[in-house]
Amino acid sequence: MKIERNVALKPFNTFGINKVASHFAAVNTEKELLDAIRYAKSHRLPLFILGGGSNILLTRDIDGLVVRIDLLGIEVIKENPKEVFVEVGAGVVWHDFVLHAISQGWGGIENLSLIPGTVGASPMQNIGAYGVELKETFYELRAIALDSLEKHVFDKETCDFGYRDSIFKRKAKGKYIITSVTFRLSKTPTFNVEYGDIQRTLEAHGVRQLSLNAISKAIIEIRQSKLPDPKKIGNAGSFFKNPVLPQDKFKDLQRTFPNIPGYPQPDGVKIPAAWLIEQAGWKGKRFGNVGGHPNQPLVLVNFGNAEGEELLILSEEISKDILRKYGVTLQREVNVI
Ligand code: EPU
Numbered sequence: 300m301k302i303e304r305n306v307a308l309k310p311f312n313t314f315g316i317n318k319v320a321s322h323f324a325a326v327n328t329e330k331e332l333l334d335a336i337r338y339a340k341s342h343r344l345p346l347f348i349l350g351g352g353s354n355i356l357l358t359r360d361i362d363g364l365v366v367r368i369d370l371l372g373i374e375v376i377k378e379n380p381k382e383v384f385v386e387v388g389a390g391v392v393w394h395d396f397v398l399h400a401i402s403q404g405w406g407g408i409e410n411l412s413l414i415p416g417t418v419g420a421s422p423m424q425n426i427g428a429y430g431v432e433l434k435e436t437f438y439e440l441r442a443i444a445l446d447s448l449e450k451h452v453f454d455k456e457t458c459d460f461g462y463r464d465s466i467f468k469r470k471a472k473g474k475y476i477i478t479s480v481t482f483r484l485s486k487t488p489t490f491n492v493e494y495g496d497i498q499r500t501l502e503a504h505g506v507r508q509l510s511l512n513a514i515s516k517a518i519i520e521i522r523q524s525k526l527p528d529p530k531k532i533g534n535a536g537s538f539f540k541n542p543v544l545p546q547d548k549f550k551d552l553q554r555t556f557p558n559i560p561g562y563p564q565p566d567g568v569k570i571p572a573a574w575l576i577e578q579a580g581w582k583g584k585r586f587g588n589v590g591g592h593p594n595q596p597l598v599l600v601n602f603g604n605a606e607g608e609e610l611l612i613l614s615e616e617i618s619k620d621i622l623r624k625y626g627v628t629l630q631r632e633v634n635v636i
Contacts, residue, residue, distance in 0.1 A: 300324055300331040302338060302364070311367065312352035313415055315533035316607045320347070320365040327369045329478055333448060336476075339364040346445070347636070348476055350417035351392065354424065354535055356635045358607035368419055370478055373399055378486075384438055386481045389419025393426070401511045406488020407436035410497075412515040413522045415529055415536060419477040423467045424632065425460040429518055430494035434460035438483040442475035451475065462569070463540050463632055490514060496521050525594045533601030534592065538614055539576075539629040543567045552625060572629055573597040575621050589613050611635060 306323035309315055322344055326332040339346040345363035349355075370388040373396060377384045383405055387396050397412050410431035414421075422440055426433045439454045459466045467475065490509045492498055500517040501509070527534050544552070549561050549568040556578070561568040576582060576596040583593035588605035590613070592598040599610055618629045 300326060300334045300338075302335075306365070308352075308357060308361070308365065311349055311365075312355055312357055312535075313529035313533065314356055314535050314601050314605075314607070314610065315529075316357040316601065316605070316610075318357040318360045318607065320361045320363070322364040323367070324364065325367040325369050327371070329370065329443070332366070332368070332370070332443065332476065332478070335364065335366045336443070336445060336448060339366075350389065350420035351415055353415035353529065354420065354633055356535065356607050356610055356633050358611050358635060361636070366476075368417065368476070368478075370419070372479075376481065381486055383484050383486060384481055385484060386441075386479050387418045388479055389417060389477050391418045392416075393418055393421055397515065400482075400484055401515050404486065404488075404511065405484035406486075406490075406511055407431075407484045408433075408482070409488075409511045409515045410491055410494075410518055412518040418480050422458060422460075422465055422477065422480055424463045425465050427463070429497060429521070430491050432460070432462075434458075436482045436484055438481040440477055440480045442477045444475055446474070450478075462543065462564070526598060527592050527594075527600055533605070534598050535633045537572075537597045537632050538599045539572045539597060539618075540632045541569050541572050542627050542629060543569045544627065548626075552627075556625075570627070571597075572621075575625055575627060575629075576617060579617075579620050579624050581617055581620070586613060591617075607635075 303323045306320045307317060308320055309317040324335045326335055347361055347363055347365045349365055349367045369390040371390050372388040374386050375383055376386050393416050394413050396418055397408050400408055410429040414426050414428060421433050422437060437455050439452055442451050444451055488511060497517055500520055501513060506513045543564055543566060545567050552559055559570060560574055561570050573596050581591045582596035584591055588603050589609045590600060592600050599614060621627055621629050
């Protein structure tokens with residue numbers, strides 16, 4: 300394992316923010332990962348784990364060891380006539396795994412096509428899109444505990460998944476490094492095409508017979524039409540989570556704003572943060588290097604050479620305005636460093 304010094308992090312975060320890591324290591328094996336953790340401990344360097352860098356906003360240089368997880372591999376560990384259990388290295392690019400599953404005829408993650416990031420980061424925030432969440436196909440994951448360096452297996456229950464949430468954002472935060480994730484995929488898929496524009500896009504494509512591939516293609520088209528490509532314009536997907544309000548708070552808001560959309564959840568009513576942000580006048584607004592994306596106001600973008608601080612300030616201005624206008628607190632989905 301090679302430790303590099305003073306590494307520019309711009310290529311390693313999808314916002315394209317140019318901060319510097321004092322120490323940097325890319326690890327390809329579990330042994331290299333353990334060596335990197337030991338190095339950080341012995342040199343008293345804080346450790347920062349990087350997957351695809353698609354959910355972070357860097358607002359400062361990092362005086363510490365940034366470890367990029369490049370653990371690869373996709374392996375069937377067991378199967379039966381209906382299902383396949385596939386263990387996937389944490390460093391595998393999420394969309395590459397989705398395409399692999401589709402090519403093998405394994406169903407369950409096709410609606411999650413084109414989500415940026417790596418497999419190792421996917422359980423942390425229980426990635427979700429177009430009516431499907433990761434937890435539905437999650438089986439278990441393997442992780443290394445940072446304090447003891449012991450290996451742990453987390454089953455679905457222990458991960459305690461919620462909307463954009465898991466134990467790794469709460470009491471296990473910063474304590475483990477995920478090394479692989481095992482998924483339980485279906486050999487006889489049921490298709491989920493209820494959400495939003497999927498049906499319409501499938502019809503436009505002339506699809507008569509549903510297939511994993513046809514659904515994936517439709518999702519890719521929908522995403523590309525709404526969400527900016529991080530390779531062309533820096534962004535980290537949704538900057539905020541959609542707030543879930545208690546029923547009575549939602550009713551109050553509805554009295555003042557009769558058009559506010561709301562989706563009932565077990566614990567309240569989920570409202571689209573995109574709606575609040577658009578109604579408050581922030582959609583497509585540009586302030587120098589940063590702004591809200593014209594097609595999806597939940598996505599903040601770096602138009603050029605933005606500093607992380609500029610994006611953070613914009614997000615705080617938006618949050619304050621939403622709180623003032625609607626009495627709703629927006630929570631960040633992106634991790635700010
Ligand atoms: N809306 C507006 N104006 C807009 C866009 C949307 O008012 O310009 C309102 C509309 O009421 C619309 C609703 O927001 O019906 C929902 O919009 P959309 O289907 O685009 O989804 P979202 O709730 O804004 C979530 C995820 C996305 C995911 C989509 C599709 C979160 C925080 N975001 O966005 O995930 O792709 O659903 O399932 O839950 C991500 O996490 O990075 C991400 C892109």
